Amino acid sequence: MTKEELLQKLTLVAMDHADITTLDKPIIGTHSLAPCLGILLYDEEKKMALVAHARSGNPIPALDELFTIIYKNRLSSTKFKYKIFDGYYKEEAKFYHTKEIIKKHFKEYIPFNEEEIPSTALLKNPNLEANEFYFDASTGKFVTSEVLALLLEDSTITEEENKPKHR
Numbered sequence: 001m002t003k004e005e006l007l008q009k010l011t012l013v014a015m016d017h018a019d020i021t022t023l024d025k026p027i028i029g030t031h032s033l034a035p036c037l038g039i040l041l042y043d044e045e046k047k048m049a050l051v052a053h054a055r056s057g058n059p060i061p062a063l064d065e066l067f068t069i070i071y072k073n074r075l076s077s078t079k080f081k082y083k084i085f086d087g088y089y090k091e092e093a094k095f096y097h098t099k100e101i102i103k104k105h106f107k108e109y110i111p112f113n114e115e116e117i118p119s120t121a122l123l124k125n126p127n128l129e130a131n132e133f134y135f136d137a138s139t140g141k142f143v144t145s146e147v148l149a150l151l152l153e154d155s156t157i158t159e160e161e162n163k164p165k166h167r
Contacts, residue, residue, distance in 0.1 A: 002150075003150045008025075010025065011025045011051075013028065013052065015032065015053045016053065016055055017052070017053060017061075018039075018052035019051060026049075026136055026139075027134060027136050028051045029051060029132060029134030030052075031128075031132035032132070033130055033131040033132060034128075035087050035089045036053055037056065037084055037085060037095075038085035038087075038131075038133055039054060039066065039082065039083075040135055041080040041106075041109065042112075042135065043079070049137035054098065056094055057094040058098075079110060080110070081110045082112065084106075085131065088130050088131045117142065118142055121144055122144065123144050
């Protein structure tokens with residue numbers, strides 16, 4: 001896949017936001033997870049994924065947007081698998097508190113089997129002190145290494161453009 005083809009299929013979720021895949025845009029992910037957390041919900045049957053980028057200390061804006069998408073798309077009865085991805089800086093107490101808040105919202109969903117998640121699902125961006133992940137809902141596979149390599153071509157992702165705004 002070329003970089004241009006990737007950009008046509010990719011939904012990149014910003015901090016405090018959430019989004020959903022479509023047939024035209026099956027790849028979804030987020031970047032600049034420094035003290036933030038990334039949330040992935042995936043419905044294997046419907047080949048649909050949702051991603052939220054939650055701020056450490058205040059995940060409510062991202063969670064509100066995520067649950068609004070679920071409600072508007074009438075997905076509440078859907079059985080999602082979920083994964084919460086750690087940010088690069090995860091030593092702060094508020095990070096763990098935030099992660100626990102998020103977990104409470106997903107009690108009815110099924111956690112991803114950790115054996116299903118490759119070691120390359122969450123990667124550190126070499127240009128930033130931040131993690132990122134990308135997921136292809138059409139295949140049910142993590143594509144982080146492939147997407148990151150294409151985005152880093154010609155410095156698509158630069159430190160200045162993606163400097164976390166909350167640090």
